[in-house]
Amino acid sequence: MDIFILIIGLIVSSYFDIKKKIIPNQVILLLMSYKIITIVFFVCSKQSELSTYITNFIGLLICGGYFAISALLSKSIGWGDVKLMAVIGLFLGVTNGINCMVLSLFLVAVIGSILAFSASKRKKAKGETVSKRKMAVAYAPFVLAATIAVELVL
Numbered sequence: 259m260d261i262f263i264l265i266i267g268l269i270v271s272s273y274f275d276i277k278k279k280i281i282p283n284q285v286i287l288l289l290m291s292y293k294i295i296t297i298v299f300f301v302c303s304k305q306s307e308l309s310t311y312i313t314n315f316i317g318l319l320i321c322g323g324y325f326a327i328s329a330l331l332s333k334s335i336g337w338g339d340v341k342l343m344a345v346i347g348l349f350l351g352v353t354n355g356i357n358c359m360v361l362s363l364f365l366v367a368v369i370g371s372i373l374a375f376s377a378s379k380r381k382k383a384k385g386e387t388v389s390k391r392k393m394a395v396a397y398a399p400f401v402l403a404a405t406i407a408v409e410l411v412l
Contacts (some may be wrong), residue, residue, distance in 0.1 A: 260293065260296065260349060261349070261409055263289070263292055263356065264289065264345075264346075264349045264350075265402070265405065265406065267285050267289040267345070268342075268398065268401060268402040268405060269289065269343060269402060270282075271285050271286075271287050271338075271398040271401075271402075272399040272401075272402050274398075275338070275396035275397065275398035276396045276398075276399065279394060279396065280338060281336075281338030281339065281341065281342055281398055282307060283341070286338075286341045286342065288343055288347070290344075290348060292367060293314070293345075293348050293349055294348075297311045297314065312336045313351040313353075314347070314348050314349070314350075314351050315347060315348070315350045315353045316347075316351075316352050317346075317347030317349075317350060317352045317354075317355035317356075318345075318347040318348040318355075319347070320352060320355065320356065321341075321343040321344060321346055321347030321355045321356065321358075322340060322341070322343055322344025322347055324359065325339055325340040325343040325344075325359075328340075335397075336397075337397075338398075339397045342397075342398060343359060343401070344395050345396050346358050346359070346401060346405065350405070350408065350409075354408050354409070358390075358401065358404045358405050358408045359404075359406045361404035361408060362397070362400040362401045362403070362404035362405075363400075365400045365403060365404060366395060366400045369395070369400070370393070370395045371395065373395065377393065385401075
């Protein structure tokens with residue numbers, strides 16, 4: 259059930275990231291609240307031990323922390339992406355969170371390079387000047403694809 263809630267949240271995030279270049283805080287807050295409430299419920303109802311969820315919180319810190327450091331050091335990562343990766347770490351835990359992070363970064367690098375290359379080819383064909391300016395690529399759709407791939411494979 260958790261993975262379906264996460265995927266729905268990622269679909270909504272992807273839509274807004276593509277259309278408006280923003281990941282709504284409301285989506286992030288709803289996903290985090292849902293996961294924390296379910297953890298508290300399972301621990302309080304004695305269905306699970308808190309220790310089983312430690313990897314979720316470590317995943318939040320590692321995935322969110324890595325992206326937070328990257329956002330501070332470069333302008334290419336937005337804070338919505340940082341919060342989204344923290345949510346991924348919280349839902350998927352350390353191992354799958356890191357797998358998702360690495361796969362999504364790989365996907366965005368490959369697809370982003372292809373898009374930039376084709377855009378420069380189109381501009382050259384039209385006789386326009388090709389700028390060295392960075393191209394903005396929505397990151398949430400790649401996180402969605404990586405999450406589905408990680409959950410299907412692992």
